[in-house]
Amino acid sequence: xxxxxxNSPSLSVQEGRISILNCDYTNSMFDYFLWYKKYxxxxxxxxxxxxxxxxxxxxxxxxxxxxxxxxHLSLHIVPSQPGDSAVYFCAASAxxxxxxxxxxxxxKLNVKP
Amino acid sequence: xxxxxxxxxxxxLKTGQSMTLQCAQDMNHNSMYWYRQDPGMGxxxxxxxxxxxxxxxxxxxxxxxxxxxxxxxxxxxLESAAPSQTSVYFCxxxxxxxxxxxxxxxxxxLSIL
Numbered sequence: 084x085x086x087x088x089x090n091s092p093s094l095s096v097q098e099g100r101i102s103i104l105n106c107d108y109t110n111s112m113f114d115y116f117l118w119y120k121k122y123x124x125x126x127x128x129x130x131x132x133x134x135x136x137x138x139x140x141x142x143x144x145x146x147x148x149x150x151x152x153x154x155h156l157s158l159h160i161v162p163s164q165p166g167d168s169a170v171y172f173c174a175a176s177a178x179x180x181x182x183x184x185x186x187x188x189x190x191k192l193n194v195k196p
Numbered sequence: 197x198x199x200x201x202x203x204x205x206x207x208x209l210k211t212g213q214s215m216t217l218q219c220a221q222d223m224n225h226n227s228m229y230w231y232r233q234d235p236g237m238g239x240x241x242x243x244x245x246x247x248x249x250x251x252x253x254x255x256x257x258x259x260x261x262x263x264x265x266x267x268x269x270x271x272x273x274l275e276s277a278a279p280s281q282t283s284v285y286f287c288x289x290x291x292x293x294x295x296x297x298x299x300x301x302x303x304x305x306l307s308i309l
Contacts, residue, residue: 087238115295126200126286126300127239134295172238181295182227182246183254186238 086110087175089187096194102160104190106173109154113175113185118147118158121170121189130171131158163194198222202287202301209277209308217272217304219287227290228270229254229298230262232283239286245270247292277308 088107096102106116114135119127133140133147133156140147146159160167170189177183203218221228226247231239231254241254245264259281261273270289274281284305288298 085238089238092236117297119300124302126288126302128300129297132295132297174238176295178295182229182244182252183241184229184239184298185255186231186240188236188238 084109085185085188086113087173087185087187089171089173089190091190092188093191093193096163096192098165098194098196099162102158102163102167102192102194104158104160104171104173104192106156106158106187107154108156108175108185110175110177110185111154112177112179114178115176115181116147116149116156117174117184118145119172119174119186120167121172127172160192163192165194165196168192168194200287200289200299200301202285202304204304205302206305207307209274209306211278211308213277213308215274215277215306217274217285217287217306218269219271219301220269221287221289221299222268223289223291223299224267225289225299226267226292227296228264229288229290230260230270230272231286231288232256232281233286233303234283242272242285279308282306282308 117132243262290296
């Protein structure tokens with residue numbers, strides 16, 4: 084059973100608008116969350132992370148929000164650019180086993196010029 | 197700066213053949229990981245090595261063995277390949293275990309006929 088879920092396989096957004104990618108998790112022991120970006124034929128690259136002691140973390144155009152009570156996190160990209168078109172994975176790990184990362188199935192973002 | 201290098205990039209095997217996937221990192225990272233990615237699914241952890249000399253099972257270890265040859269290298273072996281092991285395999289490394297982002301190689305696409 085998947086402990087991290089990304090229920091939207093794809094998302095299409097106009098350049099300059101906001102992209103919101105969502106991720107849900109089931110394991111209440113997860114306390115560290117990451118977003119990775121993946122281009123075709125390349126490995127995932129780290130984008131941004133958040134610890135469970137925070138509810139928001141911002142890095143330039145990228146902001147991650149964490150709602151622990153809902154077991155939900157989201158990645159906001161503002162403004163979206165065509166170069167942001169990629170597959171985005173969320174991942175989570177728990178303090179009691181922090182080497183084990185659980186990934187969602189990914190959301191393919193298409194930013195249209 | 198190569199980062200994480202995986203060899204080979206592509207391989208086709210017959211059922212029952214054996215194969216070793218190689219991974220090397222030049223970032224002086226302590227922890228290394230092997231994942232597989234299947235269509236419609238996220239990355240799933242096969243094995244990891246928190247530090248040189250240690251290895252542990254991940255989420256889907258059956259059918260695989262690993263060797264942490266030294267601090268730089270972490271190999272994944274399929275002793276008797278099965279069609280269910282057709283996948284894209286990613287190696288990753290991080291500075292240490294714990295809540296640190298991982299750096300990924302570009303993957304090995306493995307097909308087993």
